[in-house]
Amino acid sequence: MRHCIAALLLALTAATTAAELPIFDAHLHYSHDAWENLPPEKAIELLKAAGVKRGLVSSSNDEGQQRLAAAAPDRILLSLRPYRQRGDQGSWMRDDTVPAYLEGKLARYRYVALGEFHIFGADVDLPVPRKMVELARRHNLVLHSHSDADAIERQFAQWPQARILWAHSGFDTPARVREMLRRHRNLWCDLAFRSDHAPGGDLDREWRALFMEFPDRFMVGTDTFTPERWPYVVEHARLTRKWLAQLPPEVAERIAWRNGEALFAATTR
Ligand SMILES: [Zn+2]
16 A cells, blocks of 8 residues: 555656646747737747747748747747748749848847758759758758758758757658667757657657657657647647656656757857
8 A cells, every 4th residue: 555655656746747847849930920810928928838948939031030039038049941931931942042031130130040941852952952051050050950861861961060950850750760860960850740759648659769769869849830820839738748757757858848958058158
C-alpha cells in the first residue's frame, strides 16, 4: 500500500512538473491577415495563456512580426522570410528582387533566422536561394527550412557550418529523420503540424527512441499559418505537455524549451 502511494505521489509530481513546462514555440507565423483579425496584444495574451515563454515568429510580409515583437520584445524572436505576400511561397526562388529585399530588412532589424522558406530538391542551387544562404552566413542566422531531405543536403553542401532548423522534420519518417540527424550535427527539427509522433497525445515508440537518441535536436511548434490557427497555440501547448510527460523530465524540458533557447542564444547575445 505504502509503495502504491509513493508511486502515485511520484506520478503526480511528474505530472505537475510537466504541466508547468514552459514552451518554446519554434514555428509561429503572424501574417498580414492575422493582425487584422487578432491584434498583437491579443496574440501575446494567447502566448502567455499557453505558457509560451518564447516564440520564433516569421510573417508575410515582415510587418506582422515587427508589430508582435514591439508588443513583447522579450517573448518574440524574429525570423525573416523571403516572402512579401502569401503567394510568394512557390515563386520566391526565381524572384531576383528577393536578395535586395532581405538585405534591406537585415540592415534595419535584428533577426535570429531566415525562414520559414519553402524549397525542394535542386531549387536550392538556383541563384536566389544561394544568395539567401550566403546572407545567412554573413549575418550568422539559422535557416528555417521547409524542405525535403535533398534540399537540406544541398544547403549543407553550400554552407557546411550552417545551422538548419528543419521545419516539420521534413514531414519525413522517423527512420529518415534519424539518418539526417546522425549525418548532420548542426541539424535541428521542429515537430510543427504533425501528429504521428504522438497520435492523440500518446507518444509513438519509434519517435520516442529518436527523442532519446537526440534529446538536443527537437523543438515543438504550432504553425499558425492561417489566422484561425492562433487560438490553437493554447491547445497545442497542452497536448505537447501531455506527450512530453511520457519522456524523462530532462528530455521533456529540452524539447519543450531548452533546445530552442540553446540554438538561438548564440544569435541573440
Ligand atoms: Zn510554417
